[in-house]
Amino acid sequence: MPRTDFVCAPALRVRWAEVDMQKIVFNGHYLTYIDTAIAEYWREIGLPYPEGYVERYGTDIYLRKATLEYLGSARYDDLLTVCCRVARLGRSSMTFVFEIYRDAELLISAELIYVNADSSMKAAPLPEDLRERVRKYERVAPQA
Numbered sequence: 001m002p003r004t005d006f007v008c009a010p011a012l013r014v015r016w017a018e019v020d021m022q023k024i025v026f027n028g029h030y031l032t033y034i035d036t037a038i039a040e041y042w043r044e045i046g047l048p049y050p051e052g053y054v055e056r057y058g059t060d061i062y063l064r065k066a067t068l069e070y071l072g073s074a075r076y077d078d079l080l081t082v083c084c085r086v087a088r089l090g091r092s093s094m095t096f097v098f099e100i101y102r103d104a105e106l107l108i109s110a111e112l113i114y115v116n117a118d119s120s121m122k123a124a125p126l127p128e129d130l131r132e133r134v135r136k137y138e139r140v141a142p143q144a
Helices: 029-044 051-057 128-137
Strands: 011-013 060-070 079-089 093-102 105-117
Touching: 029 060, 029 079, 029 093, 029 105, 051 060, 051 128, 079 128
Parallel strands: none
Antiparallel strands: 011 079, 060 105, 079 093, 093 105
């Protein structure tokens, strides 16, 4: 996917505590980097999580599936860009895609699928207001 398709692209620097004995970022930390980008995404569309989402809609989103492809390794003190976008809006689910770069080098590509659920943990339709906020924010329209 072209990097220009991503509007949300926060930067972060790899900390010493995130590298392993091989002096590369331990693989699980990439999910933390992705989580940081999602938090920024929610702020940028005007729904800081959790109060902007949970309190506004009376539902919550839960991670259903995470897929990561490791293409390269980040190291201590690297400056990374974590690109984040919504690629698909389903009835009750939304699919985020991510690309993590060091300069122009793509290190990680990932896809996370979240499901919107009510208090009984049953799937609930995504709020129309959320859909509209995502559509207005993204450069490339999410698939339906």
